[in-house]
Amino acid sequence: MGEFAWTPPGPDSPPFDGLNPDHVYDLIQARNCERARYKYDLVGADRRQSQPVKWQLLNGLIGACFALTGQEDQWQTAIDSYNSIKGQPSGDCKYAAGFRSLKQLAEFRIKYPRGEVRIHKTPAGVAACPTRVDSVSTRTAKPGDVVSVRGTWPSEITVYLGTREVALTEESSDKACCQNAFAAFEIPADMTPGTVQITLKTATVDLDAGPLDITAS
Missing domain, CATH: 2.60.40.10 (Immunoglobulins)
Known part of the structure; x- marks a missing residue:
């Protein structure tokens, strides 16, 4: 069994632009998988090309989010997204925090394809971005x-x-x-x-x- 902390809170991005990647990160962090996938799809492939690496990271985290609810096939989404962005230049604070989480989860599942994953709460006071x-x-x-x-x-x-x-x-x-x-x-x-x-x-x-x-x- 692998035990990991979920990606930490942002803090939240301003709500006026619900289609920006930082807001989608917030939905993922809150484990609101359905809403995150809806926003991701709503952005569309063309607009996602403006920040392809960041959106691919979010796609992987959304896959992990669903996988942790029991949708085992979604682990492959997480692994594929991770493999496509590893080695890419690091991004901002939310990207860095999300990448750390996706890397841990994807590498564990690559090594242990049937391994059980348990998520524990992010420690109090830990945030992706500094105040x-x-x-x-x-x-x-x-x-x-x-x-x-x-x-x-x-x-x-x-x-x-x-x-x-x-x-x-x-x-x-x-x-x-x-x-x-x-x-x-x-x-x-x-x-x-x-x-x-x-x-x-x-x-x-x-x-x-x-x-x-x-x-x-």
């Missing part, structure tokens, strides 16, 4: 200006300027979580000039996005 702030659009702003932050975080965020909570703009409200997220907020009209820290608060961690100089309007 981080990638960029802030500006370090100087006045009341009424819109400032944006890009990065990856584990859950929905609340933005603080110093100790003051500020609302996300409508434009960014559906893009503010979680992988490759985009969060934008407007400097309040009555914000006092000075330097404040931008803090993104999630349910489990606070991210320091650095200082912002507020000038007079």
Whole structure:
């Protein structure tokens, strides 16, 4: 018997583009095999050619996902996909995490064609992509200006300027979580000039996005 951890959570990609490979990864990670296969097929062969290696990885993981529910023939899908992409240049964080899982499962089944596979839970705190702030659009702003932050975080965020909570703009409200997220907020009209820290608060961690100089309007 082989015992393995399933591919770790992303965190989730923004939900506004359900046909991107990162979102399909999220469905696979949640063991939502049917939905992942539906999205994969919906993308279509032509669009999958824009990122063929990543989509082939997802095809293999979807096969493994079904195989783990008892559809034994799907192990061959996982093995074929693995054989077609091994040795290919590594991709982003979700690709790397997914490839590690597919490699373990496929190589085990190649070595032990009738071997039983058991999946255990991913350890708490393990994620495919690191939590981080990638960029802030500006370090100087006045009341009424819109400032944006890009990065990856584990859950929905609340933005603080110093100790003051500020609302996300409508434009960014559906893009503010979680992988490759985009969060934008407007400097309040009555914000006092000075330097404040931008803090993104999630349910489990606070991210320091650095200082912002507020000038007079």
